[in-house]
Amino acid sequence: MTQQLINLTRGVPPVDVFPTEDLADCFETALKRDADVLLQYSHAGYAPLRQWLGARHDASAEQVLTSNSSLEVFMFITQTLLAPGDRAFVESPSYDRAITLLRRTGAEVVGIPLEKDGVDVAALEAELQRGAPVLMYVIADFQNPMGVTSSLEKRRRLVELAEQYDFWLVEDAPYRQLRYWGEDVPSLRSMAPDRVLHMSSFSKILSPGLRLGYVVGPEAAIAKFSQWALDSYIGPVLPTQGMVYEYCQRGLLDANIEHLKALYRPRLETIRAALDEHIPQATWTEPEGGFFVSGDLPEHCHIADLIQRGKQVGLKLSNGRGFFPNPENGNHFLRIPFCSLTPEEIKEGVERLASIV
Numbered sequence: 264m265t266q267q268l269i270n271l272t273r274g275v276p277p278v279d280v281f282p283t284e285d286l287a288d289c290f291e292t293a294l295k296r297d298a299d300v301l302l303q304y305s306h307a308g309y310a311p312l313r314q315w316l317g318a319r320h321d322a323s324a325e326q327v328l329t330s331n332s333s334l335e336v337f338m339f340i341t342q343t344l345l346a347p348g349d350r351a352f353v354e355s356p357s358y359d360r361a362i363t364l365l366r367r368t369g370a371e372v373v374g375i376p377l378e379k380d381g382v383d384v385a386a387l388e389a390e391l392q393r394g395a396p397v398l399m400y401v402i403a404d405f406q407n408p409m410g411v412t413s414s415l416e417k418r419r420r421l422v423e424l425a426e427q428y429d430f431w432l433v434e435d436a437p438y439r440q441l442r443y444w445g446e447d448v449p450s451l452r453s454m455a456p457d458r459v460l461h462m463s464s465f466s467k468i469l470s471p472g473l474r475l476g477y478v479v480g481p482e483a484a485i486a487k488f489s490q491w492a493l494d495s496y497i498g499p500v501l502p503t504q505g506m507v508y509e510y511c512q513r514g515l516l517d518a519n520i521e522h523l524k525a526l527y528r529p530r531l532e533t534i535r536a537a538l539d540e541h542i543p544q545a546t547w548t549e550p551e552g553g554f555f556v557s558g559d560l561p562e563h564c565h566i567a568d569l570i571q572r573g574k575q576v577g578l579k580l581s582n583g584r585g586f587f588p589n590p591e592n593g594n595h596f597l598r599i600p601f602c603s604l605t606p607e608e609i610k611e612g613v614e615r616l617a618s619i620v
C-alpha cells in the first residue's frame with residue numbers, strides 16, 4: 264500500500280473552510296447594488312470597504328489602502344520608502360517573501376534574532392548603534408515562521424526605539440485575529456499610530472485566493488503608497504472587494520473567524536502535545552494562535568538531510584534556511600504549519616518526523 268504524503272510545508276487554510284455559498288450570495292448582491300463602481304477603475308480600493316476597515320482599526324478611510332494582497336501592499340511600501348543602500352531590519356527568522364521584497368529594493372536587510380517573546384532587544388540596540396534603518400518589519404502576533412508573540416514590554420521598547428532613531432515599524436498582522444487562547448497584546452499601531460504601518464490580509468481569515476490585503480497608517484504615508492499604486496496599476500481588483508465588504512457588513516466575518524478558531528485550536532493542541540511526546544530532544548515554540556509552530560532541531564540534525572529523509576517516510580518538509588537573512592542560521596530550524604491538517608494527520612506526521620530526527 265502506498266503511503267499518503269503528509270505535507271508540512273504550506274501555511275494555507277484547508278479548502279473546506281471556504282464559505283462558498285455565502286460569498287457567492289454576497290458577490291451577487293454587491294455587484295447588483297454597485298456595478299457602476301465595482302466594474303470601473305478605482306483609486307486605493309473600494310471606498311465602503313476602506314471605511315469598514317478603518318472603523319475596525321480606529322482610523323479613517325483615508326488612512327487605509329486596500330490592494331491585491333498584503334504582499335502587494337508591502338511591495339508598494341518597500342518601493343516607496345527604500346532606496347539602494349538603505350538599511351531594513353527584520354526579525355530573524357522572518358517571512359521569506361518579505362525578505363525577498365526588501366532585498367529587491369537594494370536595501371541591506373539585517374536580521375535581529377527573535378526570541379520566544381519578541382526580538383532580542385540588546386541585539387537590536389547594538390545594530391541601531393551601527394546605523395538606523397528606514398524601517399523594521401515585525402510580525403508581532405503568532406509570527407511566521409516561529410509562531411511566537413511579542414510581549415507588551417518588547418512592543419513598548421520597539422516603539423520607543425523607533426521614535427528615538429526615527430524609523431518606521433511595519434507591523435504585519437495576518438494572524439492577529441486567530442488567537443486560540445490567552446489575551447490579546449495591544450498592536451504596535453495602537454501604541455504609535457504615527458510611526459506604524461499596520462498591514463493585514465483576508466488570506467488567513469477568509470480565503471487566500473481573494474488576494475485582498477490592506478495597510479493602515481498615517482494619511483500622508485497612505486497617500487504616497489496610493490499614488491505609487493495609481494502610477495503602477497491604477498487600482499486593485501474591485502468586484503471581490505465589493506463581495507468582501509458585503510460579507511463583512513453582514514457580520515459574517517467575525518462568525519467565520521470564530522469558526523476557524525474552533526477548528527484550529529484542537530489542531531494546535533494536538534501538534535504541541537505530539538511534538539513534546541515524540542520529539543522532546545528539539546526545542547519547540549509554544550504559540551497561542553496562528554498557523555505555525557517551529558523547532559530548533561538537535562545539532563546532529565541538518566534540515567537538508569531531514570528533508571531528504573522525509574521523502575522516504577512520506578513527509579514533505581520546508582527548508583528553514585529561507586527564513587533567515589543569513590541562511591546558515593537556519594540549518595537546524597523547522598517550521599510546521601498545522602491548520603490544514605486534521606488531528607489524525609498531525610499525529611501521523613509527527614510520528615513520521617520522530618522516526619527521522
Ligand SMILES: Cc1ncc(COP(=O)(O)O)c(C=O)c1O
Pocket residue numbers: 274332333334335358402407435437463464465466471474475476
Ligand atoms: C506574515 C505574512 N505576511 C503576509 C502573508 C501573505 O499575505 P497575502 O496572502 O495577503 O499576500 C503571509 C502568508 O503566508 C504571511 O505569513
